[in-house]
Amino acid sequence: MPTAEIITIGTELLLGEIVDSNTQYLAQELKNLGIDIHRTTTIGDNIQRIQSIIIESFNRVDILITTGGLGPTENDLTRQAVAQAFNRELQFHPKLWSQIETRFQRVNRIASENNRRQAFLPKGAIAIKNPVGTAPGFYIKNNSHLLICLPGVPAEMKYLFKHKVVPILNRNYPSNQVIYSKVIHTVGIGESKIDSLISELEMQSNPTVGLSAHPGQVDIRLTVKAANPQQAEKILQPIINQISKSLGKGIFGMDAVKLNDIVINKIKKGHYKIIILTTSNAISYIKTLQNQLNLDNSEVIVQNRFAKVNYSEYLNNDPNTRLLQLKLKTEKEKKSLQITLISPHEKKQEVFFNASHPNLFSEWVNNMVLDFLRIHLI
Numbered sequence: 001m002p003t004a005e006i007i008t009i010g011t012e013l014l015l016g017e018i019v020d021s022n023t024q025y026l027a028q029e030l031k032n033l034g035i036d037i038h039r040t041t042t043i044g045d046n047i048q049r050i051q052s053i054i055i056e057s058f059n060r061v062d063i064l065i066t067t068g069g070l071g072p073t074e075n076d077l078t079r080q081a082v083a084q085a086f087n088r089e090l091q092f093h094p095k096l097w098s099q100i101e102t103r104f105q106r107v108n109r110i111a112s113e114n115n116r117r118q119a120f121l122p123k124g125a126i127a128i129k130n131p132v133g134t135a136p137g138f139y140i141k142n143n144s145h146l147l148i149c150l151p152g153v154p155a156e157m158k159y160l161f162k163h164k165v166v167p168i169l170n171r172n173y174p175s176n177q178v179i180y181s182k183v184i185h186t187v188g189i190g191e192s193k194i195d196s197l198i199s200e201l202e203m204q205s206n207p208t209v210g211l212s213a214h215p216g217q218v219d220i221r222l223t224v225k226a227a228n229p230q231q232a233e234k235i236l237q238p239i240i241n242q243i244s245k246s247l248g249k250g251i252f253g254m255d256a257v258k259l260n261d262i263v264i265n266k267i268k269k270g271h272y273k274i275i276i277l278t279t280s281n282a283i284s285y286i287k288t289l290q291n292q293l294n295l296d297n298s299e300v301i302v303q304n305r306f307a308k309v310n311y312s313e314y315l316n317n318d319p320n321t322r323l324l325q326l327k328l329k330t331e332k333e334k335k336s337l338q339i340t341l342i343s344p345h346e347k348k349q350e351v352f353f354n355a356s357h358p359n360l361f362s363e364w365v366n367n368m369v370l371d372f373l374r375i376h377l378i
Contacts, residue, residue, distance in 0.1 A: 001225060002173040003036045003061040007053060009068035009078055010152055011044040021154050022067045029161060034175035035063060036225075045069065050081035058085070058145055062173065065165075068152030070135040072114040078149055079138075083122040086140065090120040096127055096136055103134050132159045139168060146172055177225050180232035182254060184220040184243055187371040189250040191218050197246045207236060215360040216367030217259070252374060259370045260292040266377045267293065275299045275314050277325040282337075285326075285365045292366060315344050322377070326369065337365060339372045348376045 006026050013020050023040045030037055038061055043049050050069065057064045069078030083090050097119035104111040111134075121127060121138045128137035128148075133156040139148040148165055150157045186194065191213040195202070198220070201209040207224035222239055226232035244251060252259055267274065274295055278286055280302055289295075301314075315321050323342040328335060340349040352368045354361065 001034060001036050001175070001177050001179075002063055003038050004030050004063035004065065005038055005057045005061045006030075006040045007050075007057060007064065007066045008040075008042045008152070009045070009050060009066055010042075011075070013042050013068075014044045022152065022157055025154070025158060026065060026067070026161065029166075030063075030065075031179045031181070033166070033169060034177045034179055034225075035169070035173070036179065045075040045077055047077045047081050047084070050077055051085045054081060054085045054147070058142075058147055062144060063146050063148070063169070065148045065150065067150045067157050070118065070137065070149060070151045072112070072117050072134075076117070079117070079120055079122065082125070082140070082147065082149060086122055086124075086142070088123040091123050092116075093119050093121060093127060096121070099129060099136070100134055103130075128160055128164045130156060130160060132156050137164070139165075141172070177227060178229060178232060179223065179225055180229055180236070181221060181223045182236060182240070184222070184240065184251055185217065185253050185257060185259070186220065186247055186250045187217045187252055187259060187367055187374075189218060189247060194218055194220070194247065198243055201239060201242065207239060209239065214367075215356060215364035216371070249375065252371070259367065259374065263370050263373045263377065264293055266373070267295075270377070271320050272377070273318065273321045275301065275321060275323050277301050277309065277314075277323055279327050281330075282326045282328040282365075285362055288362060289366055289369055292370065311342050311347075315342070317344065319344055324369070324373070326365075335361065337368055339369055341372065341376050 006023050008020050008022050012018050020042060027037050027040065039057070041053055041057070043053055054064065054066070066078060069076045069081070079090060097116060100115055100118055101111045104115070115134065118135050122140065125138040125140050128139060128150070130136045130151065133151055133153060135151040135156065137148070137150045137160050139146060148168070150160055150165070191211055194211060198209065207222050210221045212219040212221060220243060222236050224232045224235050226235055252262060276286060276299070278300065283302055286300055309325070311323060314323055321344070325340040325342065327338040329338070335354050337352045337354065338349065339352070340347060350372060354364050356364060
């Protein structure tokens with residue numbers, strides 16, 4: 001299986017001024033092609049650093065893809081850095097310059113002299129024509145290694161990758177394997193608890209099993225290398241069965257399944273009217289919960305923390321009415337959340353404890369409420 005690394009170039013990425021969506025896109029597409037990603041790197045507009053990381057990465061993997069630094073300005077240094085890394089001169093390509101000029105003419109503009117920089121490529125590089133922008137890409141093949149340089153504008157990069165780069169990769173690295181992933185979603189079980197239950201699975205090399213923690217929720221990612229998706233499913237199924245047996249009702253779905261969608265379906269199926277009873281210190285979390293459950297018309301009633309509740313006043317003999325009562329209590333750095341679900345015939349209640357960072361508390365509250373409803377909303 002061929003290996004690859006991705007380098008995104010641009011000081012604006014390092015400063016957090018723009019989000020690096022290129023790495024995510026390329027990683028997903030390379031995975032689908034059966035290419036194993038070893039590392040991703042972001043680096044600023046510094047020619048020595050770009051040159052150094054290109055040399056390091058190119059000698060480490062089969063395929064190196066860079067994005068960014070192919071524009072017309074003094075800070076667009078990828079072409080020069082690649083030329084220095086391969087000890088080659090930059091050569092002017094009249095055909096590329098003509099294509100760039102034509103591109104400008106189509107939008108009633110004139111290419112300036114600094115745009116000529118984009119028509120220079122390292123000696124021996126093969127141009128990748130860019131019909132959706134002014135910055136052409138290029139690639140260099142050296143023995144079994146391949147360097148591909150693409151523009152940083154996401155729309156241009158995606159177009160060139162899909163229409164130009166994929167054929168190059170298929171031609172040079174015909175794959176006989178796929179990289180296949182599935183994600184198991186859990187809620188209400190801590191990461192350390194899950195780790196203790198499935199630790200032996202996490203030691204495997206193929207498939208690999210890894211955990212990703214969120215407030216109140218943990219995802220289990222299964223990744224396998226196989227000849228085709230059918231074989232991958234066959235390999236993963238015993239692992240999925242084992243995890244399901246270990247974690248039981250803590251698993252709420254896989255892949256694209258979302259916790260709030262499960263609860264929304266239950267509410268719709270039962271034709272439930274939800275009335276939310278809450279203490280004043282929990283009201284700030286209600287709006288997010290309403291949005292997640294599409295409860296635009298739900299009734300929210302703020303109550304005194306110690307007031308006794310006359311439930312029949314709200315239920316009003318309506319079999320489809322459900323009272324969702326939330327109470328928050330804070331003791332030093334620990335917070336507790338009491339959730340109660342009341343129908344005309346029964347009351348279900350649980351208390352959850354949390355000591356996480358305050359910035360994560362809102363997401364934790366919502367996940368706990370959603371999971372409580374998933375289990376108890378019949």
